[in-house]
Amino acid sequence: KQEVTQIPAALSVPEGENLVLNCSFTDSAIYNLQWFRQDPGKGLTSLLLIQSSQREQTSGRLNASLDKSSGRSTLYIAASQPGDSATYLCAVEGNNAGNMLTFGGGTRLMVKP
Amino acid sequence: EPEVTQTPSHQVTQMGQEVILRCVPISNHLYFYWYRQILGQKVEFLVSFYNNEISEKSEIFDDQFSVERPDGSNFTLKIRSTKLEDSAMYFCASRKSGGATSGANVLTFGAGSRLTVL
Numbered sequence: 001k002q003e004v005t006q007i008p009a010a011l012s013v014p015e016g017e018n019l020v021l022n023c024s025f026t027d028s029a030i031y032n033l034q035w036f037r038q039d040p041g042k043g044l045t046s047l048l049l050i051q052s053s054q055r056e057q058t059s060g061r062l063n064a065s066l067d068k069s070s071g072r073s074t075l076y077i078a079a080s081q082p083g084d085s086a087t088y089l090c091a092v093e094g095n096n097a098g099n100m101l102t103f104g105g106g107t108r109l110m111v112k113p
Numbered sequence: 114e115p116e117v118t119q120t121p122s123h124q125v126t127q128m129g130q131e132v133i134l135r136c137v138p139i140s141n142h143l144y145f146y147w148y149r150q151i152l153g154q155k156v157e158f159l160v161s162f163y164n165n166e167i168s169e170k171s172e173i174f175d176d177q178f179s180v181e182r183p184d185g186s187n188f189t190l191k192i193r194s195t196k197l198e199d200s201a202m203y204f205c206a207s208r209k210s211g212g213a214t215s216g217a218n219v220l221t222f223g224a225g226s227r228l229t230v231l
Binding site (some may be wrong): 034036041042043044045046049089091099100101102103104105106 | 144146148154155156157158161168169171204219220221222223224225227
């Protein structure tokens, strides 16, 4: 059974810092890995999707990497801003009929002005 | 930007009552999902639905749960007899395609329906 773990569970940084969020998964047989952002009481917004054959994806100040063989992904946020404060979720899609996502517990990020 | 719409945003119900949560997926999407998130816990998969039938369901999705696509636009989750532990945020999601091509398709989530069972 796939297990996804995110470290750290919470992170507080001053504005402007670069930071790295970590995600690990136990079963490397995945189709892809997605990073989501969740604001309090809100839905999930997809940030980046990395296919299993890819090593990284970039969008603006965000860069996500994937090392499928070691079961790890990182989300790098450059020059953090207070508006980046949210919970960041990592999810892997298994190669099963239902294409379900297995989520990590998230990293709660606070960027202080 | 197309979006997944969920109603109601919040529903309070008594234990044992039936609840129907509604979702309008993005119009050209073919694969539909329900997930839930109990307060303070991980987002959990409930069920996936394609071509008018369930593709996969989790252990959570027992006989008390059902899904339906009654027309060309709505996708519903019914809980037959709610329990206290069904209190959670329920998310609907959709994507254009699945299977081996799913790597190219981002899953789009709705804003969620918060269910409170008293």
